[in-house]
Amino acid sequence: QITLKESGPTLVKPTQTLTLTCTFSGFSLSTSGVGVGWIRQPPGKALEWLALIYWNDDKRYSPSLKSRLTITKDTSKNQVVLTMTNMDPVDTATYYCAHMSSTSCYNYWGQGTLVTVSS
Amino acid sequence: DIQMTQSPSTLSASVGDRVTITCRASQSISSWLAWYQQKPGKAPKLLIYKASSLESGVPSRFSGSGSGTEFTLTISSLQPDDFATYYCQQYNSYFTFGPGTKVDIK
Numbered sequence: 001q002i003t004l005k006e007s008g009p010t011l012v013k014p015t016q017t018l019t020l021t022c023t024f025s026g027f028s029l030s031t032s033g034v035g036v037g038w039i040r041q042p043p044g045k046a047l048e049w050l051a052l053i054y055w056n057d058d059k060r061y062s063p064s065l066k067s068r069l070t071i072t073k074d075t076s077k078n079q080v081v082l083t084m085t086n087m088d089p090v091d092t093a094t095y096y097c098a099h100m101s102s103t104s105c106y107n108y109w110g111q112g113t114l115v116t117v118s119s
Numbered sequence: 120d121i122q123m124t125q126s127p128s129t130l131s132a133s134v135g136d137r138v139t140i141t142c143r144a145s146q147s148i149s150s151w152l153a154w155y156q157q158k159p160g161k162a163p164k165l166l167i168y169k170a171s172s173l174e175s176g177v178p179s180r181f182s183g184s185g186s187g188t189e190f191t192l193t194i195s196s197l198q199p200d201d202f203a204t205y206y207c208q209q210y211n212s213y214f215t216f217g218p219g220t221k222v223d224i225k
Binding site: 037039046047048049052060062063064096098103104105106107109110111112 | 120151153155157162163164165168169172174206208210213214215216217218219
């Protein structure tokens with residue numbers, strides 16, 4: 001059974017750096033074809049893809065946010081970490097991590113964590 | 120960047136109705152398109168991948184079609200559990216989600 005769970009601060013101040021951790025179970029991020037991605041959703045708005053890390057440590061970032069994002073993995077801990085620098089109130093959103101299967105689609109998602117950016 | 124649009128943005132329907140949602144890409148994405156269902160306060164759920172392949176465990180009343188730039192999601196007979204928001208997502212080049220289509224009760 002695959003599960004993922006996001007953790008991190010619920011409130012950050014403008015200009016601060018956000019660090020979110022995705023802790024997962026039921027799969028290994030060293031298995032060929034597998035990845036873990038981050039997707040966010042501002043309140044009442046659509047989903048926005050942020051970043052993806054593959055089993056082989058290859059990484060992909062949203063072109064519009066690439067300068068602010070870093071994604072890393074710790075295979076031994078079954079964790080993926082996303083950092084986003086220079087947070088702004090428009091970055092207020094629910095942040096999800098998700099398992100990407102060999103179909104390149106996100107077939108398992110965490111419950112999401114709401115991050116509010118406010119002074 | 121590949122942009123995705125969906126129509127309609129909101130759809131009012133009744134239980135038993137056949138429902139069709141359209142998704143368009145700003146350039147050809149072959150068949151690299153997925154559909155997700157999202158209910159309020161919940162994470163999205165994968166329904167369809169590669170434009171027309173049904174994800175395991177998803178009811179057969181859901182189907183997808185299309186290729187290139189135009190795609191459709193069809194629910195053959197709407198059930199009470201299907202009232203939700205539906206998103207398309209391309210994965211030909213990075214990942215881009217559409218703006219969503221809310222299916223509500225007529």
